[in-house]
């Protein structure tokens with residue numbers, strides 16, 4: 001069989017099918033492999049007229065790729081990635097490149113890279129974001145792994161990625177599992193922003209009684225201003241979508257139980273391991289868990305009653321909510337980026353946060369106008385410990401913090417849960433407190449367990465017999 005294809009894709013589901021068509025659109029010939037005949041045939045039909053082919057034969061797939069082979073996997077994370085690797089391995093040659101484009105856990109990527117490099121096969125973990133449309137027409141791509149291997153696939157990734165002012169939303173991020181790690185934190189931020197938007201929805205729907213049409217107008221307007229972002233854009237659209245199975249808007253018929261596949265939880269768990277606080281992401285994960293307790297929540301509502309309306313000038317309150325959401329967006333990115341800073345040191349990724357912000361400006365789920373300001377902050381100060389220490393950011397935050405306090409108090413007094421907004425505010429208040437009450441915690445620890453403490457006025461480790 002002649003070696004004719006530039007690129008191979010394993011897994012022709014939501015992401016793989018769209019990504020390979022995107023590759024073919026950019027003039028690279030590509031072959032896709034899936035165990036499901038219907039999917040490989042569908043690719044064949046959908047790709048008609050393009051240099052793309054679908055197959056269920058791994059032998060045909062491998063033997064028709066140009067050497068050294070470039071093969072991307074977009075199969076479910078975990079066992080399926082290992083299964084595909086084991087399946088293909090006997091057919092591969094030294095120097096071939098395998099790329100895992102799924103949401104794989106970063107330690108799995110480290111293990112696979114080591115295993116494959118011992119066999120002479122390059123392996124990269126690459127985060128891909130943008131959902132099905134992004135994969136088809138321009139995702140944000142977060143590559144990590146051996147830098148020389150990146151050179152093999154760089155032209156294809158640059159061609160297929162989203163562009164912002166002509167700048168591709170892809171760049172080599174760092175060694176080992178850097179790509180999958182950055183994608184994991186991207187998803188953690190995604191969870192945080194989604195939870196925050198849902199809290200503003202609750203405040204405006206249950207608190208202010210806004211209709212779906214009014215909610216659409218509010219989010220559509222916000223999307224033309226400083227909150228411009230993909231998640232606000234799709235939120236505006238959601239409120240105009242009719243229910244096709246009953247009357248009314250679809251959003252009102254959807255069960256209020258948010259599912260999750262785990263990347264947000266991994267972000268929180270790893271942040272805890274690294275000792276880097278991401279309370280907004282923690283809270284977003286917690287709220288998905290709480291949403292799952294639907295039956296208990298319905299029972300509890302009967303015992304305790306529910307929310308009361310927020311009274312006041314609706315237009316002014318909506319304006320305050322916009323300010324609070326902008327505040328919370330900044331804080332959420334700040335938390336995720338601070339986690340990346342710590343992780344980069346701990347895992348020796350060598351991340352440049354300006355680059356991360358740059359490639360997140362287009363294509364991905366967390367793309368937002370704000371990311372250009374964030375990029376500029378890290379361009380000015382590459383080793384910025386936290387976005388909140390940037391002076392331009394400080395001016396923005398100071399301008400909206402009073403409204404944020406007001407909005408959190410609306411939630412508290414009306415009984416509308418705003419845990420992520422409150423977490424943003426508390427994180428901010430704690431981060432800007434030169435002195436926290438943690439001295440008391442140290443005293444208590446020393447009191448009951450002789451755990452010792454340090455002093456403000458002199459060096460050393462101290463212990464007191466408190467009683």
Ligand SMILES: NC(=O)C1=CN([C@@H]2O[C@H](COP(=O)(O)OP(=O)(O)OC[C@H]3O[C@@H](n4cnc5c(N)ncnc54)[C@H](OP(=O)(O)O)[C@@H]3O)[C@@H](O)[C@H]2O)C=CC1
Nearest residue numbers: 011012013014015034035036074075076077080102103131
């Ligand atoms: N959906 C999204 O918006 C995004 C998903 N991702 C990540 O991308 C990865 C893929 O996701 P997605 O496309 O949504 O998943 P899908 O389930 O839609 O597609 C996965 C495909 O892989 C196929 N597959 C599984 N095992 C094998 C195998 N051994 N050989 C060949 N094909 C195989 C599946 O076939 P079959 O169904 O027959 O088993 C299926 O067609 C995941 O890691 C996901 O987390 C990343 C960004 C966004």
Ligand SMILES: O=C(CO)[C@H](O)[C@H](O)COP(=O)(O)O
Nearest residue numbers: 129130259260261262263365
């Ligand atoms: O990676 C993605 C986008 O970038 C996925 O869409 C995301 O993983 C969805 O996650 P969950 O199902 O946990 O909400």
